[in-house]
Amino acid sequence: LIKATQCGNKLPTAGDDYDFYASYSSFQQFMQEAGDRLLSLNGALIRHLGLNCRWPLQSDAFDIDDRTDSLIDANDAILEKVDLLIDEAQGIKRNVEPMIPANSNQNYPKIASWNTKRDKVRAMAENFKFLHAKNIQRPQLQFKTKIDNSSSPFIPKLKCKPNALVPLPKEYMEDEQTARTDKFSSKVIKLDPEAEDDNVDGQESRHPYRYEIKHLQPMDWQLKSKKPMMYLPLDETPLNVITEKDELKDLLETLKSVTEFAVDLEHHSYRSYQGFVCLMQISTRDADYIVDTLALRSELWTLNEVFSDPKIIKILHGADSDIIWLQRDFAIYVVNMFDTGQAARLLQFPRFSLSYLLLKYCNVTANKGLQLADWRIRPLPQEMVQYAREDTHYLLYIFDVLTNELMNASTSVDLLKSNFDRSKKICLRTYEKPVFNKKSYLNLLYKHKGRFNHQQNYAFAKLYSWRDSVARDNDESANFVLPNHMLLQIAENLPREPQGILACCNPIPTLVRQYIGDIHQIIKKARERSINEVM
Incomplete structure (x- = not known):
């Protein structure tokens, strides 16, 4: 394998006079035959894994996206098999009943779409390509409040502050923000009266519930062992x-009446500059809820009443991103949370993922096939609804079991209290808008192994800046506007004509074709500079 890779790296690429070598018919024939053989071998491997594959296609106009999907499916299948083998090597049995307390007589069957046979999962995967639909109306066009992609700092946007111990300054009330954004964009307003005396950064001191979270103490029943309440079968x-x-x-009203509920979010970022939440899943002990956050985006602030209630525990897994997404999109702030991912770390489990906890405690094998699904799709296919609800359906039971395990594992350190403190720290996170400066391009440039001269470096920096500006204006991700590898390709080759720029892109991004004139001007200016000129 190493020798094959070394030989492959010796083949000429676009930066190694590929066009010159390609002018020889013998080289063209060799590359064509080698490419067809590689496609055939890859296709045979994918079919060996039980996945649908039409490789190789007898046409030069092949569908890159189709082949990419096949590779993603194949990689998922391989990783799933690796997970199974690792579990077997570590002695994790897959055919045991869920962990149930000895004094519990409940014996519910395991019912979940994840818990299907491998051949069924493979068969379902073949039908899921429509879940990555390409032609979806952009939901943000229907948002009542336009997304702000400017460089001004993010300001908390609350209509009111329920469960407050300190009042919210009027400057941070939503109806005051339009007139006051410019006034407060360059300075920090302390929302916590004690923040002046603390060594906290400006972002944390802007947290509307910082005082409430910092002074939160766990309720007595939170630090006691509990009898795990078995989850109901999905059906x-x-x-x-x-x-x-x-x-x-x-x-x-339902959430007001409970003492804990589980939460998860589904997010989309490819067709948006900052991204947005598409779905919210909530589970109580008695029911599952799927909230269409696209349809109810402007109304979800009302849920802040229960999310900020310190008497109600919110159970999330790996909540670092969820916390800031809730703030950014819905002005929801979480007070009193139990992060099952942090509990797994404190217990020093071999893995900290939700899929590991599902397998360990519920004997449910997580289906990873929809991790890259496009959650903007409406109406949601049943497979996606099923996938989404299972992320929270078992979480309350896992919370019960982890609470007991943290207590049992505590010696000199109170692990349950440590998890409470870690979860508080995550809740104190605040959303920050993406910041662009003149040196932002350097992070990507450093990752590029090739060495650019000053013309190429100038073109790369200007293209990077152009891409960020277009992405903000059109509310698209930078990679949708111009993927990194295409950006590097254009900067490296510095094509003289617009057609040469388009030739560096396959497939050609929509906005590149639309703004080809602007890109061409950047390249022209780069070529006019001296190779030894310093930027």
């Missing part, structure tokens, strides 16, 4: 899909 658990205001009000 016996009510599923409520929330798409209307009245349904959201009913959900809020």
Whole structure:
């Protein structure tokens, strides 16, 4: 394998006079035959894994996306098999019942779409390509409040502050922000009266609930062992899909009546500069809820009443991103959280993922096939609904078991209290908008192994800046505007004509074709500079 890789690296590339070598028919024939053989071998390997594959296609106009999807499916299948083998090597049995306390007589069957046979999973994977649909109307066009992609700092946007111990300054009330954004963009307003005396950064001191979180103490029952309450089978658990205001009000009243609930989010970032939450999953002991956050985006601030309630525990797994997404999109702030991912770390498990906890405690094998699904799709296919609800359905039971394990594992250190403190620290995180400066391009340039001269470096820096500006204006991700590898290709080759720029892109991004004139001007200016000129 190493020798094959070394030989492959010796083949000429675009930066090694490829066009010159390609002018020889013998070289063209060799590359064509070698490419066809590699496609055939890869296709045979993918079919060996039980996945649908039409490689090689007898056409030069092949579908790159189709082949990419095949590779992603193949990699998922390989990684899944590796996980299975690692579990077997570590002695994790896959055919045991879920962990149930000795004094519990409940014996629910294991019912989950994840818990299917491998051949069924493979068969389902073949039908999931439509979940990565290309032609979806952009949801942000329907948002009542336009997304702000400017460089001004993010300011908390609350209509009110429920469960407050200190009041929220008027400057941070949503209806005050339009007139006051410029006034407060260059300075920090302390929301916590004690923040002046603390060594905290400006972002944390802006947290509307910093005082409440810092002074939060766990309730007595939080630090005691508990009898794990077994989850209901999925087909016996009510599923409520929330798409209307009245349904959201009913959900809020339900959550007010419980002492804990599980939460997870599904996020989209490829067709948006900052990204946005597409779905919120909530589970109580009695029901699962799927909240359409695209349809109810402007109404979800009402849930802050329960998310900020210190008497209600919110159970999340790996909540670092979820915390700031809730702030950014819905003005929801979490007070009193139990992060099952942090609990797994404190217990020094071999892995900290939710899929590991599902397998360990519920004998449920996580289906990774929809991790890259496009959650903007409406209506949601049943497979995606099932996948989403399972992220929270078992989480309350896992919370119960982990609470007991943290208590049992505590010696000189109170691990349950440590998890409480770690979760508080995550809740104190605040959202920060992406910042661009003149040297932002250097991070990507350093990762590029090749060495650029001053013309190429100038072109790369200007293209990087152009890409960020276009992405902000059109609310698209930088990689959608111009992927990194294409950006490097253009900067390296410095094509003289627009057609040469387009030739560096395959497939050609929509906005590159639209702004080809601007890109061409950047390249022209780069070529006019001296190779030895310093930027």
